[in-house]
Amino acid sequence: MLKIQNLTKNFGGFTALDDINLEVEPGERLGLIGPNGSGKTTLINCVSGSIQDYDGEVYFNQDNLNSLVAHKRTRKGISRSFQIPKPFNSMTVKQNLLIPLEFAVESKNLGSGSIEDEADNIIEELGLGDKSDQLTLGLTQIEMRKLELARAMAVKPQLLISDEAMAGLSSSEVDDILAILISLNEKSKITIIMIEHIMRAVMGFSERVVCLDAGKIIANAAPSEVIKNPAVEKAYLGE
Amino acid sequence: MVMALAWNILGGYAGYVNFGSAAFFGLGAYSAIVVLQLFDATLFTQIIVAGCFSGLVGFGTGYLTLRLRGVYFAIATLALLVVSETLIVNWDYVGGAAGAYVLPKRNPDILGVLVVGKSGALFGNYKELLFFLMCTIALITIVICRFIENSKFGRGLAALRDNEEAAESMGVPTLKLKLIATSLSASIMGITGGTFPYYMTFIDPISAFNLDISVNALAMPLIGGTGSWLGPVLGALVLGSLQQVVTVTISSSINLLVVGLFLVAFVIFAPGGFLGLIQKYWKRGG
Numbered sequence: 001m002l003k004i005q006n007l008t009k010n011f012g013g014f015t016a017l018d019d020i021n022l023e024v025e026p027g028e029r030l031g032l033i034g035p036n037g038s039g040k041t042t043l044i045n046c047v048s049g050s051i052q053d054y055d056g057e058v059y060f061n062q063d064n065l066n067s068l069v070a071h072k073r074t075r076k077g078i079s080r081s082f083q084i085p086k087p088f089n090s091m092t093v094k095q096n097l098l099i100p101l102e103f104a105v106e107s108k109n110l111g112s113g114s115i116e117d118e119a120d121n122i123i124e125e126l127g128l129g130d131k132s133d134q135l136t137l138g139l140t141q142i143e144m145r146k147l148e149l150a151r152a153m154a155v156k157p158q159l160l161i162s163d164e165a166m167a168g169l170s171s172s173e174v175d176d177i178l179a180i181l182i183s184l185n186e187k188s189k190i191t192i193i194m195i196e197h198i199m200r201a202v203m204g205f206s207e208r209v210v211c212l213d214a215g216k217i218i219a220n221a222a223p224s225e226v227i228k229n230p231a232v233e234k235a236y237l238g239e
Numbered sequence: 240m241v242m243a244l245a246w247n248i249l250g251g252y253a254g255y256v257n258f259g260s261a262a263f264f265g266l267g268a269y270s271a272i273v274v275l276q277l278f279d280a281t282l283f284t285q286i287i288v289a290g291c292f293s294g295l296v297g298f299g300t301g302y303l304t305l306r307l308r309g310v311y312f313a314i315a316t317l318a319l320l321v322v323s324e325t326l327i328v329n330w331d332y333v334g335g336a337a338g339a340y341v342l343p344k345r346n347p348d349i350l351g352v353l354v355v356g357k358s359g360a361l362f363g364n365y366k367e368l369l370f371f372l373m374c375t376i377a378l379i380t381i382v383i384c385r386f387i388e389n390s391k392f393g394r395g396l397a398a399l400r401d402n403e404e405a406a407e408s409m410g411v412p413t414l415k416l417k418l419i420a421t422s423l424s425a426s427i428m429g430i431t432g433g434t435f436p437y438y439m440t441f442i443d444p445i446s447a448f449n450l451d452i453s454v455n456a457l458a459m460p461l462i463g464g465t466g467s468w469l470g471p472v473l474g475a476l477v478l479g480s481l482q483q484v485v486t487v488t489i490s491s492s493i494n495l496l497v498v499g500l501f502l503v504a505f506v507i508f509a510p511g512g513f514l515g516l517i518q519k520y521w522k523r524g525g
Contacts, residue, residue: 048408069414070407079408086405088398090466099398102391104410151409 001026001191002047002078002159007056009042009215016042017054018215024159024193029185031206031223032195035235038212040195041083044161048080049073060159074104079157081148083164083195087136093147094119094132100154119154126150126180142173149180160184161193166201174201181205203227211235240479241373242452243459243471244380245427249420250457251465252393254400255305259316260456262323263293263425265447267432272333272341272442281347286372286433293429294422301421305414308403317453324448338443341436369438376434380427384468396420428456451495458502464514473513 002024009017017039024030034040045051047058049070058065065073088096097119105115113121123132126146131139139147145165152160162181166174178201184190196202202209202223209226211219213235219226226232242260249255267289274280274288296319304315328336343355343365353360355368362368387393398406399413407413436442455478463474478501482494509516 050404050408070404071410071412074408074410082405082408086402088401088405090397090401095394099394099406099411100409103395103412151405155410 001028001061003057003059004043004047005057005059007043007046007054007058009039009046009051009054016215017046020056020215020217022210022217022220024191026158026191027185027189028191029182029205029207030191030193031202031209032193032212033197033199033202033209033226033232034212038235039215040212041163042215043212044080044163044193044195047073048078048161071103074100074155074157075106077156077158078161079104079152079155079159080161081145081152081163081165083167085144085148087139087144087147089136092133092135093128093139093150094123096136096147097122097150097154100151104155122150122153126153127176141168142170142176145169145173145177146180149177153184157190159191159193161195163195164197165194166196166198174198177201178205199227240459240472240475241377241380241431242428242456243463243475244377244384244468245424245431246456247460247465247468247471248384248387248424248427249417251460251470252387252396252400253417253420255417255421256313256457257316257421257424258313258453258457259300259319260428261448261450261452262316262320263297263428264432264435264452265320265327265444266296266323267293267429268435268442268447269327269333269432270429271433271436272339275341275436276332281344282368282372282434282437283349285436286430289433290426290430293432294426296429297425298418298422300425301418305417305421320448320450320453324444327444327448334443336444338441338446339436341440341442343437343440365437369434372434376427376430381468381472383423383427384471388467392416392419454495454498458498460512462501462505462512464512466511467514470512470514477513 004020004022007017007020008015020043032040042051046054049065049068052069060076060078063076088099098115101115101118123129126149128143128146128150131143136147149162149165166177169177181192181194182205185192194202194205206223208221209219209223210217211226211232218231218235219229242264246257246260249257270292271285271289274285280288300319304312307315327333333339347354355362355365362371395411395416398409398411399416403413432447435447459474459478460471461474462478463472464470478498481497485493485497505512511518
């Protein structure tokens with residue numbers, strides 16, 4: 001589904017991504033881990049189109065995405081949430097969802113209901129029903145994270161990239177978000193890449209884990225193998 | 240009022256501050272002069288050409304500068320103003336720095352109907368015709384702004400104003416929407432400029448590209464409120480009237496001082512403008 005070939009990204013003299021090669025299969029749950037500054041967010045910025053001036057190739061369903069800007073990649077089925085929530089603050093929760101439904105989803109993919117109905121369904125699914133008509137400024141951290149996921153879901157993606165959706169949440173809130181992501185993967189067959197620092201969540205969720213360090217892939221295996229990998233231990237804990 | 244509404248399409252709805260409104264106004268005015276010189280064009284043709292030309296310049300400027308964000312975009316539009324004025328100052332065909340006189344056509348007609356004349360015409364003189372035209376342009380601009388606010392286009396602009404990166408990743412074609420907004424805004428400013436030569440009967444680069452035009456176009460929506468078409472209308476009525484009162488009772492040179500003081504006061508104490516204040520008290524009352 002997603003194929004990344006020889007992806008390199010430099011910021012001036014700093015190499016954020018160094019010759020990355022990675023494939024993600026349809027329906028897969030992939031965890032992406034690595035210490036701060038290892039290049040995780042840069043990698044998904046390159047995939048989602050937020051960064052375009054990279055070297056290498058990104059393919060999605062056999063289509064080369066290199067020449068496509070971010071909104072066109074979204075319309076092809078790649079959706080992402082942001083590490084720091086970026087809601088549309090002048091809008092209500094529901095209006096936040098209407099934007100992707102109106103701009104990114106073709107009407108044939110909406111089914112028989114209107115986009116308003118679709119927005120209501122997603123809001124209910126994520127437990128934000130009582131906040132539907134509230135401006136986003138008054139939302140709590142967990143509600144903000146749920147809104148990020150709701151907007152990413154509203155795009156009707158084939159591939160959803162969740163960038164630290166659980167940062168700053170309590171243990172029960174982490175479980176809430178995990179349940180939503182697992183349900184999306186199992187019921188809606190959405191491929192999910194999860195970037196996360198909470199090891200309990202990422203190891204429990206992922207079928208495969210990729211670890212980045214200093215812009216390079218240092219491990220790419222099942223969670224049980226990655227966690228024992230000496231290179232991963234070294235990246236997190238040092239020599 | 241029209242300039243304020245036009246500014247608000249890009250500045251208020253999309254959040255891109257344009258300091259170069261006077262450039263689009265001036266270019267509209269001077270493109271009217273060019274078609275008058277070349278083809279002896281009628282007032283209506285001048286206005287249409289002015290709108291089209293400023294719209295094209297807006298599109299070009301947008302294409303080159305809209306990848307810049309925040310203060311960089313604002314500086315780029317200010318640079319456009321300086322460049323446009325310098326070009327006109329050095330172009331003798333349209334009068335150069337000395338300016339040009341415009342003599343309104345005598346007894347103009349449309350499809351055989353006399354438009355301006357002493358008897359049997361639609362308007363007694365050009366001032367009446369221009370007043371009617373300006374009111375019509377203002378009404379049409381209000382309708383356009385209302386339409387934008389309730390359209391998919393308007394919702395896309397609001398999303399990119401709130402967060403451009405998030406909007407793009409939600410499928411909003413941000414560059415395309417910004418280009419449409421810039422072209423439309425510039426085109427309306429050009430149309431306003433197109434009426435300027437006939438209104439003044441004399442045009443020179445200093446008055447056509449005056450920074451006061453840019454400042455007023457920006458101050459009126461900020462004082463009235465940028466979220467809706469009503470904001471620029473309120474701002475224009477209040478600020479425009481106040482400026483006239485100050486001009487008549489104190490001095491014309493204090494005009495801009497009044498604008499500046501109002502702008503500072505509103506930015507500090509009422510960032511939502513009049514509309515924000517009204518909504519605040521409405522909620523309290525409710």
